[in-house]
Amino acid sequence: MTHESLPIDQRAYSPLATPQAKRLVDSLSSPELGVDEYRQAMRALGDEMAGEVLAKMGSPTRPTDIYVVCTVEDADFLARGVIDRLGKAGLAQNVRLACMWNVRQDIAGVAAAPIIKSYTEKGSADRAVVIVVKAIIAGACVVKTNLSRMLSSVGPDEVFVVAPVLLKGAQGRLADEFPAEISRKFQFVWCAMDSRKQGDLVVPGVGGSVYERLGLGNAQEKNRYAPALVRERRSARGAPAQAVFAQAMS
């Protein structure tokens, strides 16, 4: 699918976004960026944005579990970048991955994204940090669903919502989906905020359909993808987490 390049100057940037993060998020909307480069850019963005999360998180008291919650399409790229950075900070053994396969539906006039498959590493239910990762948040129904799944069994002290791109109003939309005692824990970490849509797509957003830009097909085909990150961690279950991190970084 071709994507028309739109003026970048219509977007706002987070005051906390690094110059590198801004350059990377703007590069996503270039139609010349191939699949491999796009994937690399997403992974690098995850690494950059995790830096801001670490600065906000302070020094978590071990053995706090850090749940990284992502969708299937973000696992090997944006989420892996976040986990890379956590590993560099010596927190690899704290990470618990939760990867969700969602289907998008309109049920009774409400946008829904039920989870048909999940990989969720078990950890402690309290004194945890949740980092939910999403390439772009517009209506927030996917993040709402995946957060709802996670928060049903984990009562975190902090919830970081990490997204390179937000559609204006997404923070409020997501906060409204949860009771106040939960939503007041949300801390949004973002790079760019756009205010326009073309049909269902935010513009310039992430340069079109994130599934197609990542080379995963359409919204149905992407659910057949089996992230390497999940397979690595699944097969290493029981092995020291740092060894898994070291293997992934090599």
Added chain:
Amino acid sequence: MSEGVAGVVQTLSGALACRGDNRKLNMSHPQPSKEEVLACADRLSPELGAYLRNKLRGGSSGRKGADFERLFAAYTLAGEARKALASGLPLDDPTPWPHFHEQAVAFVDDLLVESDGAHHFYQLKSVAKLSWAAGEHPVAEDFRCQARLSAALRQPPIKTTLVVSDSSLREALERAMPEDVACHSAVDYFPSCTSTNRLVWEFAPLRQAVQGVLSRPHAKCDDIESALLALCSALQASGGRRSALDLLRAAHNNCTLIVAPPVAAAPLLAGFDEALARIDGFTYSLDGGAFTWRCNDDEGVLPYSLETPQFDDFQRNVLDTCPRTFDELEPLLT
């Protein structure tokens, strides 16, 4: 409502009873049809017919799929269906199951549930202020008229419930309930939320009710929200009187975690169970008409019912692929 209209209500009831269609006095006798009631109301009094028509029109226009009234109906459906499943009602005959009717042709008309030999009429008000006697058509008068009309129609015993979205208002209305409607009336509470997800998180009775119709025990809030929306969708599409059994089956099409009693359980393909048994740690269940599975830290549910061609294809794919590990099976599970 004026005394004249109330008097007409009695005449209407008598007219229906004298139609000569030999309807028997029957505790499970469903509501007369909309056309029958309106036609009789028109013949007896234009005022009565107009009032009933206005209630019907005002309630159905501009309905959203998951508005306050429908969410309450879905919540009630979940509770009634759970009781029906637990009581062992036949799974192949909807007749003895509770029946639901949104916007019934009635004075108390937001929801009618026929269950346990009674007709339960609900009026829903998502307002901050309300009293029994205020307004052009007071709530108490609607409740009185409904009791008289149902008695004249020789319907089963009725209950009339006023449902409000403010718990303090509920208490005040309970204290101030007129004596003449108290014998068949109650006041209940159901919260009004800006989002269905937030409603699920904030109202424990709703979570408990919906969990009762799910095949997955200890369901998380996201599953409960999906199921709630599926129940709303089934009610929205129903258009008229539907059994809880049929509504469950319709909801199952949008959320396979909702129990859908199979009309006839189809046998699994030969070798399918053995093929899955070879995968270390993999377990599955067919309860409720869905294929739910778990393998260590992975879990899921197929997004289509056991009775669909897609499930047949899934079984054949498993047999053709002969997976030996979960990694080999995984691509087939979506």
